[in-house]
Amino acid sequence: MKLLKGSLLGSAAAFAAVGAAHAADLPVKKAVPIEYVRVCTAYGAGFFYIPGTDTCLRVSGRARFEGGYMTSYSRQNANGGDTSGYQGRMRINLDARTQTAYGTLRAFVR
Template sequence: AGFYYIPGTDTCIKLGGYLRAEVALGSNAVYGPANGAPAGAHNRTSNYYTMRARQDLNIDTRTATEYGVVRTFFDATFSWTTGGYVGTGSATGATGYTGTTAGTAVINPTDGGTSGGSLGVYYAFIQFAGFTMGKAVSQFD
């Protein structure tokens, strides 16, 4: 139940997931109101909005073979958050954009430390003949 039979094959597939989006207007960060520096100035050194999104995708396939059913399963989540502008402390008013760069840590704690994107794989496995291979729930949990 819930699977789609792929015509011409012995395979059924089920796709699932969700998308969650959030926008904070008049804010320099999701958790910070725009009432202090630099966000309260509402100029080029602050964002007018902050966006976050999280998507979850799961794919479940079942294929009938002579030796039994082959099952593949994949479940992953993708998250993304915009960064925020902060002053660098120079007298010229130079600013810096916070967020993540490849190979660096998150440098903007004002939005919950989530600036940039991330990928999380919950499950990715193949089941066949009583064996499970890949990332799955442990038998010892």
């Protein structure tokens, strides 16, 4: 009886494994790739279309970091040591352009 029970369970497990292996081979319809960033060449380099609109946007900017160190040879310095200073600056530019019936409409934020 144990032999019959073991063989039935083994054959059921084999059928399940074969069925799962065949299910993995079924052809799957691939989704169309979505173009998240479309380049806008109408206004020059760096512009891209905002998804779902005809507006072109350019995001640009710059970052700057300065560090300085100066030794102090004077006894008049309050803390009696060297001085150091750091400064960081960042600028972000947003330039949006779209064509209207009256010409190019531009919005610029710095």
